[in-house]
Amino acid sequence: MPNKSAKLGLIVYCSVLLWSCTSMKKFSSNYFYENEQTLTTIEQSYKKLYQDNQFSVAFTDRTFNNISFEIITDSIKLIYEFEVTETRLQDTLVKYKFPVKEVTGLIMQMRAVKCIWINNLDYYSNQQKRSLVYMSFRPVTFRLPFNNEKYYTLTFYAQPQYFDSEGRLFATRQLRKHRKINDEIFRRINDRVCYTVSERFR
């Protein structure tokens, strides 16, 4: 009898594990298309704002009420913590000459799609510096206890990228080697957008 219940337990555990894996995969492939317009708007407005003032934003809690706002100047990175509705956030944005309405709008859009991190990431291709917009999301899926949190990450490139037959991102057209970002292989969503599922969100 105990043997039978142990077997049953094992089957249930494996089923849940399998379900959580497929659920994550489905989340990855569908998420971009379901939210394409909002995600593209976030990417475009972030890129535009970043040209004038370099910054990145992270939501630091599960309830999406607190952010870490990183302002990058020529000599130092200033890391501030705010509640999203706090007036201190707006005062700081004014102090560093950010367009307040646009930045707070971006933060609210991020909150709406549960984007926990956005930044500009430099990478090198043929010794040339390039940059991409990196966005991470915390998927609301079932997670087994003691399993690490997984994040859904999107990368937006300025130029079309090259992929293998399975849709994995190549380093360059000539170099048929998979490009890794944050030690992860990314997969194609379209020519300029890739995704991965990772334990790291930044």
Add this chain to the structure above:
Amino acid sequence: MVSLFYKTGKFIRSPVLHMLIFLMLGSIAHVFANENPLADTTPLSTKKQALIYLEKNKELAASTFWPNVPPVFFLQNLKKNIDNPLSIYEGISTNFCGYAAFSYLPLHDDPLGYLTFMIQLYRNGKAIYGKEYFEPSKEVKLAAGTLSFKGELDIRPADQLWFLALADHFKGYLNFFDKQYHTGDENKLWACVNFAKFNRMVRNLFNYQVSAIGSDLFRPGIRDMYEYLANKLQTGTVALLVNNVELFKRNHNRLKVGIPSHFIILLDVEEVNDKIAITYWDYGFKSRQLLSASFLGKIIFGITTAVKKTTHAQ
């Protein structure tokens, strides 16, 4: 002499010989220390001296030992490090943060010593730095200059060489199961630095007076962290071993494991209202962040203070 024993391999194999040499070297060091009080000082040099030395070596020939490190890019990288010591960059997703943090010391206090070592290592494939003899493995020599997808580290071959040589040479308990370099090991246990190893590297290479408090698992029991750090900053360079995950992820997870994983150099500490503003160096950049005293106490696991040994101090 030490290098001779390392080369023959007998130094490691025979514990009796090991002990004899240790005693012999110890007594020699003791004699020197007594005869010449200047011997036990921290080597210091200036940026100007380093740049003159670099200029003298501008015709550096390609090294057969480091086939993937072209001399032009190697020298460019070294010059960048001398001109802007804060720009040294451990790379995205590597475990080189300990080596990058400890590079702060020679780049600021003894850039000539750093350059001399780097150029000798490049030219001869082996070199001595402080008390240590370096002769990196063949795998490491082939890997330097080929690391990619690490951000700016991709185009800094001298930094790749430096980090790989250090990781190849110094071993701590975290490296126990992965001692031999294989491709991709820069992101794995092979490159990890534990707190004791960090302090040993600072002592053995640069001869600072090192005082350390804390450990890899337990936080130091410091009642007033602000006061402690402020006092330490007045005496020397302060490196912190912190729980980086906690610093960035905060409340994403319900279950959090408090293990430190990142070395930073503390540059300034200041009380701002009821919080503490820390200015620190990591990832090739200075950052300033306001934290509560309790949170700061929670993320710091190790504090290392490196004080220059001077003749005056003696």
